[in-house]
Amino acid sequence: MHPTDKDQDFLQLILANKGIMLKICRLYCPDQADREDLTQDIIYQLWRSAERYSKEYRFSTWMYRVALNTAISFYRADRRRTTLPLSPLHLTIEDTADPAGTEKLAGLQHCIQGLKEFDRALILLYFEEKTYQEMAEIMGISETNVATRLSRIKEKIKKCMQIIKE
């Protein structure tokens, strides 16, 4: 079976945004096997939602929504492995460098993973330099709420990093 134009477009989309998916997976799944499952889930959900994409929103807003929603639902679910590691349905992620390699980066990862699901999504969007308006659209809360919550989350992370340092 040959890939269609639609498949090629989808592949380009996935390749271009691979980094975002991997970041989201890393923040919601400390375990490598779970991360591989979640990456598959996110790609599948993007594939499934692609037909429903509305130009009303920016493409990045749509993608972050699908990927973060899938990650949060995956994180909250009582997971049972749904794919076989040796089946052709399984994706393999090769982590060439583990952020846990340096003390500070491992600390940052630990502090972000200690946040609640929504806060984790919000700080990721902040670090990805999204505007307050876009963050509010992705999260479904007001811009004022985004600003207040972000400031509190940053304080939490700083305190957590301080504790680790000491």
Added chain:
Amino acid sequence: MDDVELTSLWKQYDQTLERANILNLQSWVLHLQTVELLKTEKAKSRLRSLGSCKKGMILIGILWVAFLIFLLANSIAWSKIFFALSVAAVLGFNIYAVLAYLWHIVLIDEIDNSESLVEVQKKTATLKAATLNSTRILFLQTPFYSTFFWTWQWMKQDPAFWYIAFPVTLLLTAASIWLYRNIDIRNADKRWFRLLFSGKDWKDVIRAMKYLEEIEEYKKDLP
């Protein structure tokens, strides 16, 4: 540590993550057959994730409804009026439950992940929590299990009916109404509630209800 330092640290973290690679991504995405297979796999996994509780209840519910319809069809007579009315009431509650559970499955599949995080998570949690609402409604059928053997003759001739059978029905009515009113997340920490809803599937339902409260809290603007 200030904001600039925090952002710069994230950038370093970001660079290490960018180096990660998905080995078979291209072949995986381009292989249509694989994607189709994956769809089937995921559809199955979504049904699995609904929990054995919901699926089991649908199956038992359908069998029970079929049995009740059979009973009702064979008892429509004035002499069996209490039996027929009781069966009809129980049947009504059970048809409601089966339809509600089936509707939840349809809705779970229809959730659009491209809506905002708060909306999608709220819809998912609401559907999971809906099992508890259906259960509290089902408790209202309890009194009808004590009325199916009532007869006109028994009422007129045997005082035991008024001393025993009738008070038992009243008691069950009061208990079922009390349960209907009190099965609520506010009582989730009470002993009777934990006894009534023990088991993994119920814990998931209660977790979903608590999550709903968290979501509502998250939507509110902070002072």
